[in-house]
Amino acid sequence: MGEIQDQLFILVGALACLNYLLKCVKFCKYFLLRLWNPLPKSFFRSMGEWAVITGAGDGIGKAYSYELAKRGLNIVMISRTLEKLQAVAKGIEETTGSHVKIIQADFTKDDIYENIKENLQGLEIGILVNNVGMLHNYIPFHFLSAPEEVQNLIHCNISSVVKMTRLILRDMEIRRKGLVLNISSGAGRFPWPLYSIYSSTKAFVCTFSKALQVEYKEKGIVIQVVTPYFISTQMTKHINPNIVMKTADEFVKESLDSVAVGAETCGCLAHEILAHLIDLVPSWILYSDAFQNFILTHYAYDQNKIPESKK
Ligand SMILES: NC(=O)c1ccc[n+]([C@@H]2O[C@H](COP(=O)([O-])OP(=O)(O)OC[C@H]3O[C@@H](n4cnc5c(N)ncnc54)[C@H](OP(=O)(O)O)[C@@H]3O)[C@@H](O)[C@H]2O)c1
Numbered sequence: 001m002g003e004i005q006d007q008l009f010i011l012v013g014a015l016a017c018l019n020y021l022l023k024c025v026k027f028c029k030y031f032l033l034r035l036w037n038p039l040p041k042s043f044f045r046s047m048g049e050w051a052v053i054t055g056a057g058d059g060i061g062k063a064y065s066y067e068l069a070k071r072g073l074n075i076v077m078i079s080r081t082l083e084k085l086q087a088v089a090k091g092i093e094e095t096t097g098s099h100v101k102i103i104q105a106d107f108t109k110d111d112i113y114e115n116i117k118e119n120l121q122g123l124e125i126g127i128l129v130n131n132v133g134m135l136h137n138y139i140p141f142h143f144l145s146a147p148e149e150v151q152n153l154i155h156c157n158i159s160s161v162v163k164m165t166r167l168i169l170r171d172m173e174i175r176r177k178g179l180v181l182n183i184s185s186g187a188g189r190f191p192w193p194l195y196s197i198y199s200s201t202k203a204f205v206c207t208f209s210k211a212l213q214v215e216y217k218e219k220g221i222v223i224q225v226v227t228p229y230f231i232s233t234q235m236t237k238h239i240n241p242n243i244v245m246k247t248a249d250e251f252v253k254e255s256l257d258s259v260a261v262g263a264e265t266c267g268c269l270a271h272e273i274l275a276h277l278i279d280l281v282p283s284w285i286l287y288s289d290a291f292q293n294f295i296l297t298h299y300a301y302d303q304n305k306i307p308e309s310k311k
Contacts, residue, residue, distance in 0.1 A: 023276070039260050045072035047179050048126020052076040052168060054107065054160060055132030057084035059233030060183065063248035064129045066091075067256060069098035073127060078103045078116065107132050107160040108152035117167055124175075128168045130161040130205075131183045135235055140194035140299050150197055157201035161208060169216070176220040179259065182209040186229035186266065186275060190283075193292055202227075206264065213263040226255055226267045229274055244270050 044051075051068040055061040056077035065075050069092045079085050082104045089100040103119045105112040134156045137146045161182055172178025187195055188202025209225035216223060230245045232238055241247045246254075246268055255267035266272045278286075285291060 023279075039257065041071075043259075044068060044127065044179070044256070046126075047177055048073075048172075048175070049124040050074045050076055050101075051127035051129065052078065052120065052125055052164070053129040053131055054078045054164060057081050057088060059235060060228075060231060060248045060252060061129070061131040062088050063252035064131060064181075064256075065100075066096070066249075067252045068127060068129075069096040069100070071256070072098070074099040074101075076101045076103065076120065076123065076125075078105050079132070080104070080106050107156040108134075110155060110159065113163050113167065116164075120167065125168050125171060126177070127179045127181070128164060129181045129183065130164055131181075132160050133157050133183065133185075133202075133235075135195075135198050137195065137198070138235075138237065140295050142194065143196050146197065153197055153201060157198070158204050161205055165212070169221070172221050173216065173219050178221045180209075180212075180221065180223045181255075181259075182223070182225045184209070184225050184227045186227050186271065186278075188225075189227050189275065193287065194295055210263050222259065223263065224259060225264050227264065227271075227275070228255070228267045229271045244274060246270065 051064075051073040053061050053064050053068070053075065056065045056075075057079035061077075061079065065077050065088060069075050075089075075092060075098060077085055077089060077100060079102075082102075085102040085104065089102050092098060092100050101119070101123075103116055105116060134153055136149055136153050165180060165182075169178070169180070172180075182205050184205035185198075185202040187199040188204075188206045191203070192199035206225050206227065209223055213223040228246075228251060230236060230239075231251050232241045232245050232247055236245070239245055241250075251268055254269070255265070258265045258267055266275050
């Protein structure tokens with residue numbers, strides 16, 4: 001009996017070690033693939049002539065537009081505010097020499113896709129960045145206390161990803177190449193109470209992307225979900241960048257260099273490490289009343305520290 005018990009303990013111990021080892025290997029994959037299998041400079045341009053970026057007028061989408069233009073693609077920027085689009089397009093054309101086409105669209109609406117389709121007609125689209133997204137409660141809130149505009153959030157964070165992918169994937173399938181980057185969030189990797197709707201919409205993006213990658217991998221199409229944590233943009237009230245809070249430019253450069261790491265990436269090393277550290281915290285701590293109350297009080301307090309100009 002004692003011997004069986006010993007063997008059982010050894011087996012459980014061995015499985016726990018194996019599980020930990022697998023996690024380490026998965027983590028190391030991020031560095032190793034980038035060291036051993038860096039993407040050739042021509043990779044992005046080889047996907048096709050044009051890249052389409054949603055939510056391209058500001059923040060991360062604007063950074064993707066600049067960086068992909070620098071990597072040799074012409075850019076279609078789709079976003080809400082025409083003046084911002086025009087200014088960014090001018091900047092890109094002047095600094096990179098790439099062509100830029102702009103489409104004004106509000107992704108909270110459902111009737112914009114015919115117009116987008118017409119504007120994309122005839123373009124050889126190699127890259128789609130489904131970046132547009134909204135966070136309707138920057139301050140943590142319980143579900144019933146959060147703003148009610150849930151439908152807008154669902155249209156913008158979920159429908160846009162599905163509908164834009166539907167518009168563009170078919171041509172990629174015919175050409176048997178293409179890259180689709182779906183910008184989710186660290187908040188989509190596991191449930192984030194106090195941001196329940198945003199977190200759920202981003203979880204949809206993760207699941208949709210990973211399922212789609214399995215379906216279209218054999219057809220030469222790379223579909224990757226990107227799950228960053230903190231990037232200094234309008235969405236995060238332009239909080240000062242630091243080792244974890246990346247600027248949009250540095251994040252996007254690193255994220256494009258991470259395209260080879262697989263179907264899911266945090267997009268940059270700092271966030272990859274953060275994700276692994278968070279994974280080590282037991283859920284009974286993350287979801288405890290004490291921790292939730294800490295988030296509610298701490299972040300409500302932090303709001304007072306944001307200068308009026310950044311709100
Ligand atoms: N910032 C972060 O820390 C962070 C972390 C994880 C994930 N993300 C995700 O990254 C993506 C980009 O975020 P960001 O921080 O760059 O946001 P942002 O600074 O708020 O910029 C969003 C861009 O999307 C446009 N946009 C917003 N709502 C739109 C709508 N309904 N229709 C059309 N365009 C719209 C904005 O248009 P205007 O130019 O008119 O404002 C802006 O150009 C989002 O999906 C977000 O969830 C961000």
